[in-house]
Amino acid sequence: AQSVSQHNHHVILSEAASLELGCNYSYGGTVNLFWYVQYPGQHLQLLLKYFSGDPLVKGIKGFEAEFIKSKFSFNLRKPSVQWSDTAEYFCAVNAYNKLIFGAGTRLAVHP
Amino acid sequence: NAGVTQTPKFQVLKTGQSMTLQCAQDMNHNSMYWYRQDPGMGLRLIYYSASEGTTDKGEVPNGYNVSRLNKREFSLRLESAAPSQTSVYFCASSEEGYNEKLFFGSGTQLSVL
Numbered sequence: 001a002q003s004v005s006q007h008n009h010h011v012i013l014s015e016a017a018s019l020e021l022g023c024n025y026s027y028g029g030t031v032n033l034f035w036y037v038q039y040p041g042q043h044l045q046l047l048l049k050y051f052s053g054d055p056l057v058k059g060i061k062g063f064e065a066e067f068i069k070s071k072f073s074f075n076l077r078k079p080s081v082q083w084s085d086t087a088e089y090f091c092a093v094n095a096y097n098k099l100i101f102g103a104g105t106r107l108a109v110h111p
Numbered sequence: 112n113a114g115v116t117q118t119p120k121f122q123v124l125k126t127g128q129s130m131t132l133q134c135a136q137d138m139n140h141n142s143m144y145w146y147r148q149d150p151g152m153g154l155r156l157i158y159y160s161a162s163e164g165t166t167d168k169g170e171v172p173n174g175y176n177v178s179r180l181n182k183r184e185f186s187l188r189l190e191s192a193a194p195s196q197t198s199v200y201f202c203a204s205s206e207e208g209y210n211e212k213l214f215f216g217s218g219t220q221l222s223v224l
Binding site for chain 1: 216218
């Protein structure tokens with residue numbers, strides 16, 4: 001079945017640590033890729049998106065993601081996390097005109 | 112600029128009761144969506160409306176109905192609530208389809224006893 005997998009369900013980091021959240025999808029063909037974030041008590045908002053071109057995309061708040069077509073992956077990265085990055089992160093894939101979300105990764109950053 | 116407004120924020124129902132979740136957006140967006148969020152399952156699309164006057168089923172439409180009342184409003188109705196519908200419901204809108212940024216409402220936490 002077509003799916004979006006986020007393998008890390010919970011991640012705990014200390015401030016200044018580097019972050020990489022995995023996202024893999026199982027769709028062939030052309031896809032558009034997104035990362036959304038949900039901060040505690042807030043609604044989901046877009047972090048970044050990839051449609052075409054440079055596979056390394058930069059988003060808000062110092063986040064970036066790399067599209068690796070051969071690995072069907074779109075991993076989210078940040079070199080140095082802050083306490084304010086504590087949130088739930090969702091990868092999403094638009095394929096065949098359907099936007100499918102992964103199960104989410106809860107990130108807790110400790111000061 | 113309110114964005115996407117959902118009401119109510121919290122609701123408790125008994126099995127078999129009905130209710131309607133309201134959603135309105137003030138961004139003149141064409142497309143609107145209803146998602147449910149369950150632990151460990153992410154967001155799943157219930158119904159969407161690509162434009163005023165059209166609605167289509169998503170991944171999990173059973174037990175729900177929707178109405179695109181006008182361009183601004185998109186309501187979700189539970190005709191006979193079941194415990195399996197306990198979830199957090201999000202309404203979202205976008206200018207035109209999935210490749211545009213989705214703007215989400217703040218969610219409705221629904222418990223069905």
